[in-house]
Amino acid sequence: MAWPRQRTEWLPLTLGQLDFWQEYRAHRGKAVSTVAHLTRLHGDLDHAALSAAIRDCIAESDVMCLRFRERDGIPEQMIDPALAPVLREMDLRGETDPDSRARSMMQEDLDRPLDLLTGPLAAQWLVRTDDNDWMWYCRGHHIFLDGYSMALIERRVARLYAHHATGDDPGDPFLPFPDYLREESEYRASDRHASNGAFWQDRIAAAPRLAVLDKGSEDYPQTQRCAATDLHHLSAPLRTAGERFGMGWPDALTLLTGLWLWGHPESDQGRACTDRVVWLPFQSRMGSVGSRIPAMAVNILPFRVAADPTHDLTETLRNMARDLRKHRRHGRYRIEQITLDQGIPAGRRYFFSPLINVMPFDPPRLPGADIGQEVLAAGPGDGFNIGFAADSCGDGLTLYLEADPRLTPDALFRHHADGLPRFLQQCLCDDDGAASLQELLRLSPA
Template sequence: MTQQTISPTQQLTLAQLDFWEEFRLHPGEAVSTVAHAIEFTGPTDPDALARAIGRTIAETDVLALRFDDGPDGPRQDLDLARRPALRLIDLSGHRQPREHAFAMMQADVAAPLDLAHQPLSAQWLLRLGPEHLIWFNRGHHIVLDGYAMGMIEARAARLYAFETGSGDPGQPLGRFAEYLAEEAGYRASSRHVADGRHWQAVLAACPPPRVLTKGSENYPAEDLSHEQSLEDLQADLLARSAEWGMGWPDLLTVLCAAWAALHLQDASAERRDDAGQIVMPVWLPYLSRMGSVAIGVPALVVNILPFRASLEPAEPLGPAVTRLCGELRKLRRHGRYRIEQIAADHGLGQSERFFFSPLINILPFDPANFPGCTTQRHVLSNGPGDGFNITIRADSAAGGMQLLLGADPTLTPPADFARHRRSLPQFLRGALRAGAANRAIASLLPRFETA
């Protein structure tokens, strides 16, 4: 099979260019590193696992990208010398091997990454004991989004199955060049023009989104954060999803957006409240892969889009959710149009970008299945957020649901954050109970919020 290359050098995509500028404006900072660790306990074939990870690395073009800053701006090309080799690390003789392993990985994540001169990825296989391994998979957002990280893990799992005699190797990962060519075609198409008109109309109807000067981000050393299980929501979430005829990730997205519009009133959000209607722009990551070659290409593809959360506090929950889900489907029809282009169309200069807060990210993805292995995935770094962030992770059947809230303490006072972390789970539980569809949506906020 002949490997495709990006020839001879290629401009960065709009999404990549934003991260390149972030790197240039925040020198010496570890800002947008992404890292996962998959922990294996119990019987595992370490040699087969190493071969599977090594073959996956060889298939992942973006791990071998090299960036150069020239007179015409940054360019990228494939440089096989940049492709990471799998580093085998034996910690089995350490007195506390697991604690030491996580300390090593966190130190790597926290170290600044020079995109111009250092390899973009680290791949380690750490041996902690006879039946205890950790695969550390670290990269940078300029080449990988969260879905791409999961794609790499799933590919390694498929190849591990093959190496251990449990299945066929399947199709290799797609080539980065294929995605670049498809994206160039889209940007030259009439569909791109029509999508641009749609987003101009959306932003004209919203309160003006907040704008940041690039480089002015003062990422706090310690974000406010809270994590808790929402596993008790699964049955009600699936029941209401079937009752209202929508996917459970969409239902959770619009419920979180409604909660934000009703509840967030600090400096993390822009809200307009007039004539009894509340309008708040919230920001939603958009996969941007369905119907595209990108569904099989590990790369930075995810988009981020504005969503106009509008409602009347007295409006019944059911009609409000149905209406907002309809708006969400419309968003996806135009979701390939890059947020960086939306910003330029809106009049933002090259040194400006939107302030992505509040941001709602629902992640309904199954973990990689390594046959015969017991695994646990640890998300060590997702990169920074701007203001208030809601992340909900679960498998495709809404099992194992976890809520993660994050906030910048300079925008969300700690006392407010303490209320937020109680209010959102209670609001979701109330909204998903049988019979809640006819209740006024504002009445579902916990009592301590409306007193």
Template sequence: MPDLHGDQHDGWMPLTLAQLDFWEEFCFHSDKPISTVAHYVTIDGPADPAALAEAISRTIAEADALSLRFQELPDGSVRQRHDPGYAPRLAQFDLRDEPDPDGTAMARMRGDFEAVLDLRRDPLSAQWLFRTGEARWIWYNRGHHAVLDGYSMLLLEQRCARLYRHLTGKGPAGDPFLPFAHFIEEDRAYAKGSRFPKDRDYWAGYLSGELSFPVLQKGGEDYGIDGLTAFCALPEDFPQRMKSCAERLKTGWPDLLVLLAGAYLARRVPYSGAALPLWLPYMSRLGSAAAMIPSLAVNILPLLVDVPDTETLEDHVARLSGDLRRLRKHGRYRVEQLAADRGIGEGSRFFFSPLVNLLPFDPPEFDGCICERHVLSNGPADGFNITFRSGGDGGGMSLYLEADPTMTSATEFDRHCRDLPAFLSRALDPANATRAIVALLDEEPAPA
């Protein structure tokens, strides 16, 4: 693995393992905008325009990760530092006189996030504020996964909303973001500390069985293929039934969704080995400085899932809930390090499929306004992906499926879009907790 522990010099900092992974991806695909991350927030209501613009400006000034610049050295190593010339400045556009203000804003945003970002020379963040109506604004927030993860986008939104309340006399400003250098120092301290070998030993034991981990050769991906995507309808009462089921099974509702989706996949997608590696994004921020630092902190961890023929739903949840807790306890150990431990060298990585992602986050609140968050670009996805989005309490739950058409046919994808929501709904029925998962799956309609 690269040496991450060299001393900082003149503000230069090493890249983390996660950042190096995205740098390597960029080097293989420097002509494609594959890891741009872009959100926008619509703000409808009597917002204070000056306070809104000032809140965004202060937020992005605090987030010094947005001004990072990379430098590749003659020996091929890469370092990073803050460059004031790379810091984003808020650009404001009044589109109220346009025939289609929202359409114009969307076209400009799309033109930006679909453009190629050169990590060797381009600033990595753009911050725009469109006014598209007398009481409507759109805040566009674009970055790159080499410096930000999805949760960082939420941190930026929440901090901006807090500063807006302060600027409009509704509360204190709160604590600013911590410097990005604190994140780098914490990462280095972990790699040299006593927790690192304990986490390494845990993962070595957990992944020691007869397992097969597909590997992706970087540079061989075809990011030009349009994936299969679909939003799958869930019943209106799904969130309440989900929480009631989680309470009966003595687990949290986010874990319940992960385990139900994993059980479905373990019986419905092919894999070799003793268990299906189910990939789970892990925020890796609890108790960390990263909780107050926009950065690339998210990890991706494998949960090993198998469903014996006679295992009941309640027994399955009880068995794997413990694995989930232990996985998170040792979740600081990077997936890039896991790959290296298994002999996966540079130019390769784990193939993160299937993957289940939960995003239970409320949109930011700007007093007196109705706000909605929209994800424009979240980076590339591998294979087959399941995403649950909801508010913080599980309300407004949506189910989104993505699949690579070279691996999943349109017919198979349509079957998943039909069968997965049906299985989830059936699994929440109190009468089915003591039934075998296989039996619940077999009740679903036969493939068309």
């Protein structure tokens, strides 16, 4: 359970947080880096237990009450209990359309920019829309929350609900946020950090030239091209193919999508290039205290896709998987440090596009409840983004595409939206994996 939170000293920001601070400074007054999830709950739930679980989780989550300041041009952060969000409970059962009313209120909240210098930055709502229906709204800023953090919070609330409702063991509380900052500082001073840096120096030197942009020049579109495609019929074939290729299904999906982009680099003509770079999020939490602390810990790394179109799919994926494992062994090394190592000044950064993000997160499970989840806001994205969401077994697989309409014409966007699912199905239904990439890409729509 939670312990009394104390106001601490001013603390430094991590490299990842500094990047979001600079973005905030460049786009102050704009709702750019808000993150928010909506969890819908249906069932005969104990409302008091659910409220208590969310309040307890707030009390355990240091990052929900972070205060920021800038001193002599250097940003700092402090855990300030006065900024902890108060659970806002609303009963809309008397409304004509309670769901629409709740969503309208959430959108109004999302449209308001979050000011890091004034706060507060986190919000927790519990909205009752019917006798057996609730909407739990969890919102924060990307400077202290990433997708894994949201999943941590959701699972923790589920565990605490079971405790309050049925007397189950509440489990271990979150660790203090300063523990994560301390571990990051120790890693950056370690020999491992130096060896990881050498690895990335070599990798960047061997990769195609990476696009760079000026921080603050991002003109994030108000409206993106978006598409969502139900791929639940590919869940079982994907698990089978992962076993056949000798890797987990998330890696198989990531690599297959990388091959699709490799074969369709700039147009919808289906011509394969020699190699290209895609960007992959990396959850640097394995073996870290970050596995028990909500924080902005996700990294983003370049992955070079190089293949021979005459080779068969199995050989190609196994070679790529070996390379991906190498990347992950060095994945804690921050992209911001890689950028500095390459001599790119602090006012510039890499253009993270195209990006492939596979999110194999189990939804929270509450006794007696059916759960549905939506990502309402996930922060900014560059260029072209391909996301997949499913539970840890791959069930409920859904493809999400987002693109800046100024960079991705409608015809090209529709080509990816239609062609990628077909390409995945072709690859997953190639039972022996003997088809060449050339054959598989020729089968995809041109």
